[in-house]
Every structure is written in structure tokens, then in C-alpha cells.
Amino acid sequence: MASRSIPFHRPAIGENEIRAVVETLRSGWITTGPRVKELEESFAAFVGARHAVAVNSGTAAIHLGLLAAGLGPGEAILTSPITFPATTEAAIYCGAEPLFADVDPVTLNLDPAAVERALERFAATKRVRVLVPVHYGGQPCAMERLVPIARRHGLRIVEDAAHALPAWRRMPVSGSDPVSPPPRGATPPPPGERWRMVGTIGDFTAFSFYATKTITTAEGGMVTCESDAGAELLRSLRLHGLSGDAWQRYRAEGSWRYDVARTGYKDNMPDVLAAIGVEQLKRAGELAAARARLVELYRDALAALADRLVLPGCEERTVHAWHLFPIRMREPARRGPLIEGLKARGIGTGVHFIPVHLHSFYASTYGYRRGDFPVAEAAFDGLVSLPLWPGMSEDDVAYVASSLRELLDRPTPAR
Numbered sequence: 001m002a003s004r005s006i007p008f009h010r011p012a013i014g015e016n017e018i019r020a021v022v023e024t025l026r027s028g029w030i031t032t033g034p035r036v037k038e039l040e041e042s043f044a045a046f047v048g049a050r051h052a053v054a055v056n057s058g059t060a061a062i063h064l065g066l067l068a069a070g071l072g073p074g075e076a077i078l079t080s081p082i083t084f085p086a087t088t089e090a091a092i093y094c095g096a097e098p099l100f101a102d103v104d105p106v107t108l109n110l111d112p113a114a115v116e117r118a119l120e121r122f123a124a125t126k127r128v129r130v131l132v133p134v135h136y137g138g139q140p141c142a143m144e145r146l147v148p149i150a151r152r153h154g155l156r157i158v159e160d161a162a163h164a165l166p167a168w169r170r171m172p173v174s175g176s177d178p179v180s181p182p183p184r185g186a187t188p189p190p191p192g193e194r195w196r197m198v199g200t201i202g203d204f205t206a207f208s209f210y211a212t213k214t215i216t217t218a219e220g221g222m223v224t225c226e227s228d229a230g231a232e233l234l235r236s237l238r239l240h241g242l243s244g245d246a247w248q249r250y251r252a253e254g255s256w257r258y259d260v261a262r263t264g265y266k267d268n269m270p271d272v273l274a275a276i277g278v279e280q281l282k283r284a285g286e287l288a289a290a291r292a293r294l295v296e297l298y299r300d301a302l303a304a305l306a307d308r309l310v311l312p313g314c315e316e317r318t319v320h321a322w323h324l325f326p327i328r329m330r331e332p333a334r335r336g337p338l339i340e341g342l343k344a345r346g347i348g349t350g351v352h353f354i355p356v357h358l359h360s361f362y363a364s365t366y367g368y369r370r371g372d373f374p375v376a377e378a379a380f381d382g383l384v385s386l387p388l389w390p391g392m393s394e395d396d397v398a399y400v401a402s403s404l405r406e407l408l409d410r411p412t413p414a415r
């Protein structure tokens with residue numbers, strides 16, 4: 001029986017979040033209304049985006065982002081196999097096919113060279129409409145290379161930023177770009193470059209506020225974009241295709257007249273949850289700093305295991321959100337026993353992710369199989385995500401590290 005318990009994740013819910021929910025419940029207005037509007041305005045300001053549109057999940061954010069980018073039946077997206085299948089599911093909702101390119105072996109983000117090769121290979125056979133970079137674990141993809149590739153091939157970009165709040169990447173300056181607040185404490189960019197925050201780079205960026213994410217509303221999501229027409233379409237799509245400023249319909253003083261301009265969805269966020277988000281967003285910088293500090297503690301504590309573990313890297317061009325701390329076993333055969341051993345010591349872990357193309361639905365529907373994306377598959381075989389949440393103590397990290405050391409000092413299990 002484990003004497004301690006360190007769950008894989010625990011949300012950072014404080015008294016302000018609790019008070020905000022109670023106040024909203026007492027206010028007489030519990031679904032989409034003023035709290036959602038407040039969250040959208042503060043979120044847009046936080047990342048430096050022109051628009052932020054709240055929805056009820058990250059999956060809905062990706063789905064509506066893809067629709068707003070014009071994705072339709074018979075078309076395809078190109079994305080990473082190292083993601084949660086919400087990314088690809090959202091494309092399938094649009095009647096589109098999920099295609100993949102392999103990842104970079106260090107960051108597990110889309111490899112721009114593999115993206116380029118895939119687009120050339122599919123040029124004659126598929127109508128690839130949208131590139132969907134997934135900022136794995138919270139580290140922004142190589143957007144300075146992916147954006148030009150997408151433009152050259154006529155693709156829109158919808159980013160899966162479920163892990164990437166707050167996160168920045170150094171990008172070449174171009175005149176009309178939105179300007180994000182710069183990361184605190186990061187080195188100033190060289191001439192001709194600036195720090196761009198995830199949420200201001202692609203055509204649409206989708207965030208998740210699921211319970212385990214860097215900020216949470218229990219369930220929820222957000223789409224950011226620069227386009228006025230895009231934002232208006234998103235607002236319509238999230239609430240039954242209603243035209244105009246749809247949430248007004250819910251206001252007591254709003255007009256009774258409404259028009260359905262298209263078939264939409266029921267993806268709006270309730271005020272009860274937005275109230276949590278408003279409080280969480282105020283703490284986003286502090287929560288990110290706590291994560292980054294725990295990552296440094298893990299690095300120090302695990303450095304001596306470098307012959308058996310690969311620790312996640314952070315590219316110099318990025319400020320990482322550290323949603324995940326995924327280590328990789330150099331000997332994949334040891335992963336299963338390690339996860340079990342940690343569990344017996346009360347330590348929760350996860351595996352992020354089983355490559356999407358290996359799930360039975362994707363294999364049987366699209367004919368994918370092992371061998372199709374070898375870099376992603378080799379990484380997956382050794383991946384284990386360690387607990388990482390802002391309330392963890394220095395002592396918790398030390399306990400996880402010493403447990404890992406003990407388990408890895410055991411002889412290699414027979415295959």
C-alpha cells in the first residue's frame with residue numbers, strides 16, 4: 001500500500017474561483033452572458049489577439065475553427081499523429097479526412113520537412129485544406145517554417161493549442177502581425193524577430209480549458225483569430241447558427257427576433273464555467289511560473305538518469321507552457337513495469353499520446369498501420385508523462401524522482 005499519493009494532475013482551484021461560481025449562481029444568470037463576455041475580452045488581451053470566442057470544449061474550438069477556416073466534405077487536414085484524437089475527430093465532423101506527417105524526434109511537434117514531403121505526395125490525390133499544428137506538451141511548433149509552407153500550398157492554419165497557454169515562439173517580424181505581450185524574463189529577440197504568443201499566429205487557434213489543462217473551466221475552450229468575419233462566423237456556429245451577437249438573445253432586454261443564418265451547433269460556454277475561467281486567467285502567469293519551476297526541479301533530480309531516460313527538451317526559440325512533462329525510456333520494454341511501479345508508490349502517470357493512426361478506428365477506416373510514422377511510433381513506445389501541476393511541492397518532485405531511480409535500478413525485465 002502506497003504511503004503517499006501524488007495524482008497525475010490536480011486542478012489549481014482557489015477560493016476566488018469558488019466565490020466567482022457562487023456569485024454567478026446567485027446572480028440569476030447562469031448560461032452564456034456577461035461572464036463569458038468578460039472571459040473573452042480578457043483572453044483576447046492576454047494573448048494579444050483581436051478576437052476570442054468561448055465554446056464549451058477544446059474539441060468544439062478545433063471543430064468550429066476548422067469550419068471557419070472553410071474545411072468541408074471531401075477535403076483533408078494535415079496534422080500530427082502525436083495528439084489526442086479530438087484533433088482528428090473535429091476534422092471528421094466536417095466530413096474531412098485526417099492525414100498525418102511525422103514529427104520531430106526531439107520536440108514531437110510536426111516536422112516541417114515531413115509536412116512538405118506529405119503535401120507533395122498528396123498534391124495529386126487529396127484536397128488538403130488546413131494544416132493543424134499541435135503544440136505538444138505546451139511547446140510551440142516551428143511556426144516560422146510551417147506558416148510559409150502552408151501559404152505556399154494554399155492551406156489555412158488552425159492550431160491545436162490545447163496545451164499551449166501561455167506559450168511563445170520567436171518569429172520573423174512582418175508588418176501587420178498582431179503584437180503579443182512579451183514573455184516575462186525571456187531574452188529579447190534578435191533584430192528582425194519578435195516573441196509571438198500562441199493564439200496570434202495561425203488563422204484560428206483553439207485552446208482547451210479541460211480539467212487537466214494549464215487553466216481550466218472544468219470543460220471549455222476558446223478560439224482566437226484576427227478576422228472579424230471569422231469571429232462572427234464562430235459566434236454564429238457556436239449557437240445554432242444564429243446571426244448577429246447571439247448571446248444578446250439570452251438577455252432579458254434583448255429583442256425577441258432572431259434569425260438562423262446557417263446550421264450551427266450547441267457549443268456555447270455557460271457563465272458558471274466562464275466565471276472560473278476569468279479567475280484562472282488572472283493566475284495564468286503565476287501558474288505557468290509554478291510549472292516551469294517544477295520542471296527545473298525534475299531536471300535536476302533526474303539528470304543522473306540520462307543513460308536510461310530522455311528528458312523533454314525546450315527549444316531556444318520557445319517559451320514553453322509545460323502542460324506536460326513527458327519523459328522517454330531508452331528501453332521501451334521497461335515502460336509498462338515502470339508505470340505499474342510508480343502506481344504502486346501512489347504516483348499517477350499518463351501516456352501522451354498513443355499515435356492517432358494506431359487506434360483501431362483510424363487503422364480500419366483509413367488503412368493506417370504501424371510503420372507509417374516511425375518517428376512518432378518510436379517515441380510513443382517509451383513515453384511516460386510524470387505528474388506536473390502547480391500545487392506540487394518540491395518534496396513531491398523528489399519523491400517521484402527517487403521512485404523512478406529505484407525502479408530503474410532494478411534489472412531489465414525479461415522480454
Ligand SMILES: *Cc1c(COP(=O)(O)O)cnc(C)c1O
Pocket residue numbers: 057058059060083084086087134160162163208209210219220221
Ligand atoms: C485536451 C485536448 C483536446 C481537447 O480538448 P477538450 O477540451 O477535452 O475537448 C484537443 N487536443 C489536445 C492535444 C488535447 O490535449
